[in-house]
Amino acid sequence: MNALVGLLFAHLGLALAGCEQSPPALGGDPESGRLLLRQFGCGSCHIIPGVAGAKGNTGPPLENVGRRVYLGGVLPNSPENMAQWIREPSRFAPETAMPDLPVSEAQARDMTAYLQELK
Numbered sequence: 321m322n323a324l325v326g327l328l329f330a331h332l333g334l335a336l337a338g339c340e341q342s343p344p345a346l347g348g349d350p351e352s353g354r355l356l357l358r359q360f361g362c363g364s365c366h367i368i369p370g371v372a373g374a375k376g377n378t379g380p381p382l383e384n385v386g387r388r389v390y391l392g393g394v395l396p397n398s399p400e401n402m403a404q405w406i407r408e409p410s411r412f413a414p415e416t417a418m419p420d421l422p423v424s425e426a427q428a429r430d431m432t433a434y435l436q437e438l439k
C-alpha cells in the first residue's frame with residue numbers, strides 16, 4: 321500500500337517537474353537573428369561566432385552567452401530578459417556602454433533565438 325502511494329506521488333512529482341522545465345519560448349528565428357546581428361552592427365562591440373565581421377572588444381564576447389547567468393552582470397539570463405536587454409540595456413544598466421538601438425520586439429526575439437544557442 322505504501323509503495324503504491326509512493327509511486328503515485330513520484331508520478332505526480334514528475335508531471336509537475338515536466339511543467340516547470342519548459343523555458344519561456346519566444347519563438348524567434350535564429351537564422352534571421354544572425355543576419356540582424358550583422359545589420360545592427362552588434363559585432364562592432366562583440367565577438368559573435370557565425371556573424372561575419374563580429375570581432376569587437378568593447379563588449380563581452382557572446383560566444384557562450386547562452387550559458388551566462390547574468391546579462392550585463394545585473395539581469396538574470398533568460399530568453400525574455402535577453403530580448404529586453406537587447407532593446408533597452410540602459411533600463412537595466414544605466415551606465416553601460418551598450419547603446420539603446422532601434423531594435424523592434426520581433427527583431428530582438430530573432431537575435432535572442434540565435435544568441436541563446438551559443439553555448
Ligand code: HEC
Binds near residue numbers: 435
Ligand atoms: C557600442 C558597443 C556595443 C554595441 C554596438 C552593442 N553592444 Fe552589447 N554590450 C556592450 C557592452 C559594453 C556590454 C556589457 C554591458 C555591461 O556589463 O554593462 C554589452 C552586453 C551585451 C549583452 C549581455 C552579455 C553579457 O554577458 O553580459 C548582450 C546579450 C548584448 N550586449 C547583445 C548586443 C546586441 C544583440 C547588439 C546589437 C543589437 C549589441 N549588443 C550591441 C556593448 C555594445
